[in-house]
Amino acid sequence: MNLINLQVILTFLFLNTFRFVVSKQLSLTKLKGQNLIKKPFQKNLNLSSKNKLDLEIYSEALCPDCQQFILGSLQRALNSDIILDYLNIQIYFYGNAEEVLDPQTNLFSYRCQHGPKECEGNRVSNCIMNKINPIKKAIELIICLEEEIKRYAQIQMVNYDKILIKCYQKKKITNQELKRIIKCYSGEEGNILQHFAAQKTESQTELQFVPWILVNGKYDIQQYSAITKDLILFVCDYYKQNRSVKLPFCQQKEVLI
Template sequence: MLNYFGIYPLFVVVVVCNFFISESCNIPPALWCNSENVATECSVLDACLYYNTSQLDKKIKLTLLYETLCPDCQEFILNTLQRYVWKYGQDFVDFNFIPYGNARRTQLNNTWTIQCQHGPVECALNKLHGCAISKLVYVGKWFPLIVCLEEAAKLKMDPDAAFLLCSKKKKLDQTLSISIYKCANGVEGDLIQLQMAEITENVKPHPHYFVPWILINDLSTAQLQIYQNGLFNFLCDWHRGSVPKGCAEFTNLFKQRKNMQLLTVQNVIYT
């Protein structure tokens, strides 16, 4: 089953300047590509069809700007991403993590200073995350490690102890573990953090105002952040092409839970 017309609020605002909008179009722009009839009424059918066909069965790039000791970031990674997006969406979501967040950097002569919102320990953990992502490359390797490190961070574990625990728990190759550790405790990790800073400081069109902050297909807007709640449902809506297996599984699970909730209702009393 092809999902040609679903809610995709990220590009339709661009076409407003290029098409005559019918006076009968009283639909919010975020819903213009929700159906062929609405797209026609709002004079954006060609733009919607172009997007839908050009993105057919392509992965959606999900970028996360975060910092390692931010409680909301930890919750977002461990709950929203791990439990839903990662579990059900690996086949159609391309994960991209940028561990830097609200840190600030200053340069004096040839020396950079990075100040992290939650102090030096967070800087050390940000470096560790950056090195792990860089060295492991494949998301199937680094995502579980990041989850483990964030779980350890919630328990206030020392970064070195957390990495030792998680590298064993996730059965990392010893050579890779050593490489990540050296990176996190050396100049290479500093350079990666400067790269993370560069990416974070140059997201467009809107800069990030808080963390966690998400981008979809490299687009950064304040309005997009409202989709953090229920993110997986929106990712399923935004995907074009065959309905991903994980979306079907998640929908069925949601229906089962709803049915179970209805079965628990014994009596209804009106007063």
């Protein structure tokens, strides 16, 4: 048995043992209030750069249109190593779900558009966005997650434990990073982050579908169409038209702008 296979087996055993322990403790946990909810999602944003273009994406783990955007326009943009020097991206996974507070545990339960597996995927994805830095690495892991989800013939068969282990190997995240994700989505913190994603999503009173994309806090159908078609072209065009700046990765797009 080689070292990689041994590491995968040990990681899988840790994952299942941790999930069992957390499941026994979950009913005893309590939400800690708004202070713990609001801060985590902010740390992946480079808020010190006020000149960056802000992109807020509201998504669902098993939404076909969301998968198409994440595995298409967003993935192609991420292949440009410097695009995130000009773009802040945050993704919230909740979409058309519903949440209900359990008064006994003071935790939230969820009903999702594409079933329980989507609720689980939303929680995993929110934990990835919160626990993995830098943001490019987090989004690359989200992309891997969506790629692996699409390999399943039936939604009911989706296994996020196995998917995380595959992405752990493919994207070369560390064992500590994997453990942070598992601890988050298996426990109270995942519930808190899911609630925050719900609050953020429900605050978008105009939201009609997902993916729902805001540019600098506003939704515009023309911008949405441009972003979902070609995010790089949109960023190039935005900086050229609004700031008279030609970005270094835009040369190949000049003909289209």
